[in-house]
Amino acid sequence: MQVLDPEKTAASGDLSSNPRRPARTGIVIDASCDVAPAFLASADVAVIPIPIRIGSTTYIDQHDASATARYMRENANGEGATGQSLPLDAAQMSRFFLEHFALDYDSVYCLTITASRSPIHEAASHGSLLATSAIRQARQEKGIARPFQFRVIDTRNMFAGSGIPAMVLQDLLRAQVPAKDIRGELQRIIDATHTYYVPDNLGYARARSRVRGDRSISLASVLLDGALDIKPIVLGRQGDTRPVAKCRGRADAWARLFAVAARQVQRGLYAPHVIISYAGPLQDLHGSPALEQLRAACAQENVSLHLLPMSITGMMNIGPGGLTLAFAGESRDIAF
Template sequence: MRIGIVVDSTCDLPPAYLASNDVGILPISVRIGDELRVDYRDEADTLAFLHSHIAERGASAETIPFGVEQIRDLFLQRLVVDYDHVFCITVTKTRSQIFENAQQASYAILNDYRPVRSAAGHNTPFALRVIDTQNLFSAQGVLPVEAVRLRAAGDGPGRIRARLENLALHTYGYLVPRDLYYIRNRARHKGDRSVSLFSAALGTALDIKPVLRGWRGDTGPVAKLKGFDPAVRALFEFAARRVSAGLLTPTLCLCYGGELDEMRAMPAYEALRAACADRNIEVFESVMSLTGMVNVGKGAVCVGFAAEPHEFG
């Protein structure tokens, strides 16, 4: 059986990995002022955006996921011919419309695929399953990496689906933002009042950086530390301890809102890489997606992995 895997463009995995493993992308459009960019996980394009004056207006940007008809057309044009079963793995539905759009599109696809497949010489059924990662950014990458591994091992759709749905419940994403004012302005633009001006001003004045956690569709702070570098050090040291304690998949994903060499020079980065090497954990590093950077600002650091329930610290 030919099994396809599709992610949305907020999934922070290296573009070379996605291409070499034939992982498709559902793009997201970003509108800033009069300019519209489509996020296809092109790191050069993302960095060009970061270094342009447009990035200064990112807090007021509008992110536009593929609509139901666009997703339907994408699948009917290629995927229903190239594959027999497709897993569409999305950002958490609590933060984006992508999951719901893909779910709605799946009903139309399953009603309309037969003539398309028949014309291509395929008379067998087609199946599509939409999976909510219940997470964001680099933490989204854990599930498609596992799907690729299971597909390569010859596992069938039923086993892959059960594994991914269980893994989503045990995937954690931790992020340290660099600019609280940006987070506050972005939240305000989207109608989210959870980050007040006072909190942003106080945090900036005292150089307090939160560590934010994504888990089971919920996002919120789990620690507040003084200084960006100390916060990143604490995050990387914590991640190294989780690696040493044992992860549920041999995968750790990192993303950064900027040049990756900047992240690699941060405190405790080398120690985290060493801990992963000791445990045979594969590390995936990528520039944060354009969509992600618009939402949390440049310079943010995020780490994702699957593990048993735990507390940050």
């Protein structure tokens, strides 16, 4: 990854410095955020990479299909129990922001995985302050008088759950919603985002969750439920996680979760997106009658249903066969 020195960036003529050009807004997500390919295709979107080290091998999580396929191929279809994520520190974040946004943008939103489970939010916050100072100085030297803003926002969620506010933000920007209204609407979506996690291997999920400070899966559950092939459904919301249901096997867990999501879609969501990310081949999801019912409900209510490969970071933490599903809506009467 190329890194720009702020002083060289300010002096360089390679970047746009036309003070009369239209205002432009950038979106940054960290690589653990599961979003649709169409979201990533925008030139105004950047992904903060997350290096993942397993043994002597380092993988770069950055929503690259070939890197994800390699990780799955070399790690038992996604297993990384001994893996260690090595997120960028503040100085590296600052260089990343300078490289991608320097003089071309007047506003940047950076959405991160929940601060309660990862240091990425803190590093991005400190890095943005360093980068903003250098960017403003560079803009002043280029005669750009327009104000510059860099906002780092905690999604208070993970994986598919971080994807919901990111995709809503892109919708708001494309609809040309005034900047003064975006922050409030984005916070409303963050507060209402429900993410459900269905790990396929309880022992693996418990080991990895404890690395993140998550205690929602107990040892007793692992020993008893593992023997009975019980799959928990864990809810992630507003920076916390808790188990909400136990199901007999994968098919039952998925069917009940998809049915809950379909009911929520029919009741009405706060945002027209449902995201499902899966740590395995997406064809595993096909053939589920409950998924087809969810797909039909989404089509009827003009909600986009996104079936996505899980990020490498998500796969490493949830384990092979794990699934996350997220939407933004009211929390009343959500029952399994």
